[in-house]
Amino acid sequence: MRRISKNVNVKMGDYEIGQDNQVLTAMGLGSCVGVCLYDQDNQRAGLAHVMLPAEDGEESSKHADVLLDSVFTEMKNKGSHLSDLEVKIYGGASMFDNSFDIGERNISSVKEEISSRGLNIAKEDTGGTKGRAIWLNCKNGNVVVRKSFTGNRKD
Amino acid sequence: MDINDKQKDKLREIGNIGAGNASNALSKMTDEKIDIGFPGIEVHEIRDIPEEIGNRSKIHSLVRVEVHVERNENESIYLGTLMLVLDRRSAKILAGHLLGDTENIDIEQQLTESEESALKETGNILTGSTLSAMTEWVDLKLKEGVPDIKTDMLGAVMDEILLKMAQHEDEALLFQTKFNFKKDLNSYFIFLFSRKGRNLILEKLSV
Numbered sequence: 330m331r332r333i334s335k336n337v338n339v340k341m342g343d344y345e346i347g348q349d350n351q352v353l354t355a356m357g358l359g360s361c362v363g364v365c366l367y368d369q370d371n372q373r374a375g376l377a378h379v380m381l382p383a384e385d386g387e388e389s390s391k392h393a394d395v396l397l398d399s400v401f402t403e404m405k406n407k408g409s410h411l412s413d414l415e416v417k418i419y420g421g422a423s424m425f426d427n428s429f430d431i432g433e434r435n436i437s438s439v440k441e442e443i444s445s446r447g448l449n450i451a452k453e454d455t456g457g458t459k460g461r462a463i464w465l466n467c468k469n470g471n472v473v474v475r476k477s478f479t480g481n482r483k484d
Numbered sequence: 485m486d487i488n489d490k491q492k493d494k495l496r497e498i499g500n501i502g503a504g505n506a507s508n509a510l511s512k513m514t515d516e517k518i519d520i521g522f523p524g525i526e527v528h529e530i531r532d533i534p535e536e537i538g539n540r541s542k543i544h545s546l547v548r549v550e551v552h553v554e555r556n557e558n559e560s561i562y563l564g565t566l567m568l569v570l571d572r573r574s575a576k577i578l579a580g581h582l583l584g585d586t587e588n589i590d591i592e593q594q595l596t597e598s599e600e601s602a603l604k605e606t607g608n609i610l611t612g613s614t615l616s617a618m619t620e621w622v623d624l625k626l627k628e629g630v631p632d633i634k635t636d637m638l639g640a641v642m643d644e645i646l647l648k649m650a651q652h653e654d655e656a657l658l659f660q661t662k663f664n665f666k667k668d669l670n671s672y673f674i675f676l677f678s679r680k681g682r683n684l685i686l687e688k689l690s691v
Contacts, residue, residue, distance in 0.1 A: 342650075431647050462541050
């Protein structure tokens with residue numbers, strides 16, 4: 330039986346977890362960072378759409394530490410081993426000429442959160458001056474990245 | 485500070501006058517009649533704002549101008565950002581009209597430097613006419629920044645404006661109206677107020 334995959338869009342400051350034929354997407358990532366987690370054994374994946382870097386005393390899911398804590402915890406609760414997760418990150422661009430450095434700060438905050446859990450980043454396409462859209466396939470962990478005016482790439 | 489219906493109406497009225505001035509200026513520049521739609525003024529979750537305006541993943545050109553309130557020599561408060569948002573086709577067509585060259589518009593091509601400059605200049609003029617409408621109602625010294633333009637996915641071009649506000653608040657006051665310019669053109673005139681900026685304006689309005 331052929332099953333039609335279903336795209337689930339992840340909003341800013343939010344995350345989603347999907348399984349099997351589901352595809353998780355983050356559209357129009359500018360300075361935000363999309364963090365993709367993939368658990369091969371269970372064909373499960375999580376995608377977090379990070380808005381802002383971690384900040385002391387901030388408890389909102391807008392911030393990288395709070396949001397990533399939630400997605401890692403839920404992946405674990407569903408039965409994934411955190412040490413087995415494959416991590417890929419995308420986004421953190423500076424869209425305007427006189428940008429404030431929020432994209433760069435997001436990237437380094439996300440990296441800190443990942444490495445503090447003893448995980449490596451398998452693939453990344455971060456920084457630069459272009460927006461990105463990403464599609465994360467929950468079955469095989471593949472990520473399709475689209476940058477404006479440049480076409481698609483598969484990671 | 486919450487915003488009540490009376491305040492919303494007042495802000496809508498001011499916005500309407502500002503947008504009206506802006507559309508008149510734009511009509512003169514393009515020699516085309518430009519109508520404005522009924523303006524929306526609502527408080528939205530910052531994370532929902534791109535969807536309020538259009539499709540996050542579609543290519544748009546965004547002209548942004550930051551506006552500050554000058555309190556005194558050393559203190560200025562970020563009031564918000566004015567944006568002109570156009571989908572790809574609309575950006576090309578409007579730029580063509582601004583440059584007086586409507587014969588050779590190729591909507592498949594990216595904007596040229598002179599088209600970008602023309603749209604940025606439009607951002608300047610729209611901001612000027614909006615701020616002069618605002619200062620008629622509120623006694624504040626408003627200062628506009630230098631316009632920027634970027635063409636990319638709508639969500640991506642709005643990110644920095646939204647994240648700047650999201651650092652201090654979860655919601656923002658969004659004023660938006662559509663410029664109806666020729667048939668089927670999608671151009672939006674938007675003013676996004678920061679919380680501090682909104683509170684300053686509401687204090688001065690005293691309604």
